[in-house]
Amino acid sequence: MTLSNFVAAFLTLCIFSFLYKENPFYRFGEHLLVGVSMGYAIPLIYDTVFIPYVYRPIFLDHNYIIIIPAVLGFLYVFRYSKNLSWLARYPIVFGMGIVGMSVPMSMHSQVLVQMKTAMLPLDNINTILIFIGTVTILLYFFFSKAHKGAYGKVTNIGVWFMMIGFGASFGYTVMARISLLIGRIQFLLGDFLGLIK
Amino acid sequence: MKRQIPLMIVMILGFLFVIHTFVPHKISADFYDWWQEWAKAISPFAVVLGVISLGMVHGTKISRKAPNWQYSLVTVLALVFTAASGFIWGRQEGTPYMWLFKNVQMPMSATMFSLLAFYIASAAYKAFRARSAEATVLLIAAIIVMLGQVPLGMQISRWIPDISTWILNVPNMAAKRAIMIGVGLGMVATSLKILLGIERTYLGGGD
Amino acid sequence: MEKRKMTLVQRMQQLDRRYIYIVIAVAIIIPLLIPFNTKTYVTEPTANIYKKIDSFAGREDKAILMSFNHDASTMPELFPMEVSILRHCFERDVKVFTLCFMPQAAPLVDYAINTAKEGYDVTSGVDYLNFGYRPFALQLPIILGMGEDISNALETDSEGRKIENMEIMENIRNYDDMNLVIDFSGSASIQTWIIYARAKFGANIAAGITAVMVADNYPYLQTGQLVGMLRGLKGAAEYEKLVDIFAAYEDEDYPNGRPYSQEILKEINVPITADKIIYEVTNEDGSVDKISTNAEMKYEYKKARIGMNAQSVAHVMIIVFIIVGNIGYFLTRKNKKLG
Known part of the structure; x- marks a missing residue:
């Protein structure tokens, strides 16, 4: 029994404890899970997506046109803004265009x-x-x-x-x-x- | 204008994609390459949305000291620590980042879903009633399929796996095919509604 | 007497759900603690995937792609499938690529490869290659891009190395060469492969899916849009057995595994307990083969089959619950009508 297994087993039991009734162990586990899951995605996406598709083309390959989609992507940030949320529509619609392909293909x-x-x-x-x-x-x-x-x-x-x-x-x-x-x-x-x- | 321009973009891109699907010309291929390169550069920013939304929910709870705000603190600390550990020590096997994934994220998300086994067992006892002829047929089909999937079914009778396979290949297949055709047509209709600017919910609220 | 009987029925109807939880937990724990041998019947949708992969054995110009479209929540069903298929590829010298579009799947790919490759002399970039994680937003561009040129669509592998000049990429350009895609998922993600890779490029698609999705995908099997389908834990158990009996089988006559044979498959069952069984199988031509099973099989290689024992008992328990629950329901209803 290693420490790793012990932690994994303890957290497994925390979640299972919900079967008896809602309790602090379960809530702790649930909130920890949400935090770790999101925290996990950030460095992964930074390394495997941001660096090769944004940083490298702009700063290493000097393909400056990529600044435009990068700025478009950045507009996502305004999604929760009261006055500027309309800006976040641009990155969304850019991806949405591909539904044009789904019409004949799904058919x-x-x-x-x-x-x-x-x-x-x-x-x-x-x-x-x-x-x-x-x-x-x-x-x-x-x-x-x-x-x-x-x-x-x-x-x-x-x-x-x-x-x-x-x-x-x-x-x-x-x-x-x-x-x-x-x-x-x-x-x-x-x-x-x-x-x- | 705040809605019209985005709708125009969807419409133009959408119809270019329809053309791209049918026309394998170089211009069509170049259009696709351009779109792909831009889509790649836009994609990493979507994660920011998730972080902001999570931060807003839990940040507000903590700052207002709402009931059970301590749990929100757990979420925020876990998020910051996990992300920081990935940036500081890397993401390879053996790093704190990977340790957290393997011993915290993995076991808990798997356990979350496994709770459903208990709920379905409880529902089997309390809710799955043969209230009508249709419900009885549903339950009988379910029982045969359940037995047909496990070695025990074959030991009870060699007919059970055969009947189970027949149910899946014939009546089930017919039902799922009809539903699939319906869903397929629905998908096409929805896609067309998006392209023509009739379906706009994806744009979010506001003017 | 009648009154007491009814209270029992009523009590049955209102049984605390936690007793049901305990029963189902025990129904799973006991068969896991006391393993017993049951026969795994291999079905056609599973065997078809096996045969397809096996037809690529030793070929430089063919490869398969495994797409990991799931997180840890569905691992019990999908992980044993992935390990068995990787093991099949490593045993039979089939080039294998891996890819995922979910952040949470990225470590699972490494985990599956590391579990399967133990004991095999295989090298990344030569025998297998992990393309790694790509964001979901790029799923479609990548699926379509691979139809033209895989190196172009993906550019780098999981470690950031350029894939274009790697040894494994020799003779592998698009779906004509990477001629089988197996998507492992608990969702409808297989449809994306069918709608785009299959329809546009004619790629062979197979599914490794959780049992929840199985019944919905039968129409694709009949149309041939799916080459085969590994269905839940049972599909994983079936594939484990196929790899044990054929790809990983070794004796004097067959030092590097044996070809697929329906006769052998019907006869032989590999025990999950540490027993060595010698089977005598009569082939179509009348010759007799002596086949002995591997008594020292790794736990990871038989995990799905061990699980299937518990699955048997749990299914019976669920059926008993349905029957007892309905008896209670009908008795209560009859009583209401009477009085």
């Missing part, structure tokens, strides 16, 4: 490719079921027509497909949550107490 990957593979020959029960499921759910999300009568019955089939889909997601969600807890208990029992080999 391709999320819609067209999915539709193409949904149009397989209906030669076995599974492809028929997939076809029925996809179509009825799409109809279910079509809100311009009231879900009544025969149309309501068709969209209701979509609901059953969705319930199975949500059930599958739910089963996997349980799995994921349990896995994360297993990881922490493996740390406490294995790395900290040395009981797992």
Whole structure:
């Protein structure tokens, strides 16, 4: 048991203590986590982003045009200012322009490719079921027509497909949550107490 | 003007990007290189936003001696100390900076999320009720998928992993595909609304 | 009698949640303390990633990219996947690059590489290369930039060295060569790779994802937009097994690992306890292979499989909770109707 492991285990237990009830140990851990996480990002971004993309081009490569985006970036600072917050819009919109690319690309990957593979020959029960499921759910999300009568019955089939889909997601969600807890208990029992080999 | 100029920039850049996607001309490639170089130079400043926001929240609490202000002091001290340690002693393996990350940040953020396992267990007992036929189908699908993922499922019956795989590949796939198509169209619509200046919430409040 | 029975049901319904917490904790602790061997069944989406990586073995003109898109919170599921894939690459001499777009992921990349490379004679810049951290704002420019020229899009590695002239970069220019990208994440970040790297450059994309995201990504598997998918802790356990049985396997006939074989995979299970088991496997051509398992496997190499034992018990407990909770609910409802 090293000091490092001891600290990590103590802080792990601080967070777990919340399960009993809210208490000062948990609050201490929570606030420490927020501070360390943010403090951690600053030198990392300075070294790996500011130096190579701002400092080096301007001061070492003398590419002075980079001063303009650097000033644009600096305008972020005014985000919380009462009178000058509009200045912070400039760095935001510069990055936002790329959504222009997402229009054709999302259309391709999320819609067209999915539709193409949904149009397989209906030669076995599974492809028929997939076809029925996809179509009825799409109809279910079509809100311009009231879900009544025969149309309501068709969209209701979509609901059953969705319930199975949500059930599958739910089963996997349980799995994921349990896995994360297993990881922490493996740390406490294995790395900290040395009981797992 | 404070809103119009930024909206114009989004519109112009956005449509240049639409063109760039379809036209592999040199001018189009040069435009992209220019944008990329500038985007890189803008990006490091975003972290300043986070620091300012955190500083404002906790700084105010400390200066006003609000209830539990001592915890805010913990956050601010931890932030300053971690950042300073990275600048003073470097970021390599074995430095105080990396020690803090490995023994403070990592275990606590992992534990935070692991709490969800307890909540989902409690919800399984108290909230997941077969109140209707639809909810029953959801629960049965969930139980089969849960069993299908663990070795025990196969030991109970070799059908369990097979049914679980079928659920995932057929009804689940159909459901998720339909939702994906819907979300995809939604994304395209939102992107177009941004490009055309109809969606403006990202600009923030004010005039 | 009826009254007492109902109070029991009511008490069951109002059970303090902390008892449930204790039960679930115990259901996880005991299987971890007392390990037992269970069979890990390898599924197709996992095997497809393995086969794809294995097809790059020993090739100078092929490489894979591992994108670490997660922080420590999802490490229990994703870290064993990353270690196994790195181990696979080191065993089979596959060039591997790593990259991350989250500040918190940067040390995890080093941690995974350091864990996996122990015992292997591999060098940074020759066998593997960590491109390091790039800010999230640059994710798209970099994903797109790598489609043209990787050295140009990234310029330097995690240590600030120019990557252009490094030995590992020989014959590796864009996604045509770095022909498999595996994104590890607990979010929908895989979509960015599919929408841009796949659609624009035809890159092969695979996902190592937390179980939460699994069901949502099935449509991508069917369309082939994803080559394969490692699904939660089970996916990690499956990959650990594949590496043990094939890539890391050593005997007189196969000194440098053995090729993938469905027959062997079906038959063999590597025990997580320190037992040496000798399997006799009949191949398609009728020949018989004797295969012995490694009894002294490192803890890091079997961590996901150890975890899966606890996962089994915990799942059963959750199912019991759902059933008992519903029995209580129906008894209460029936009683309300009666009286």
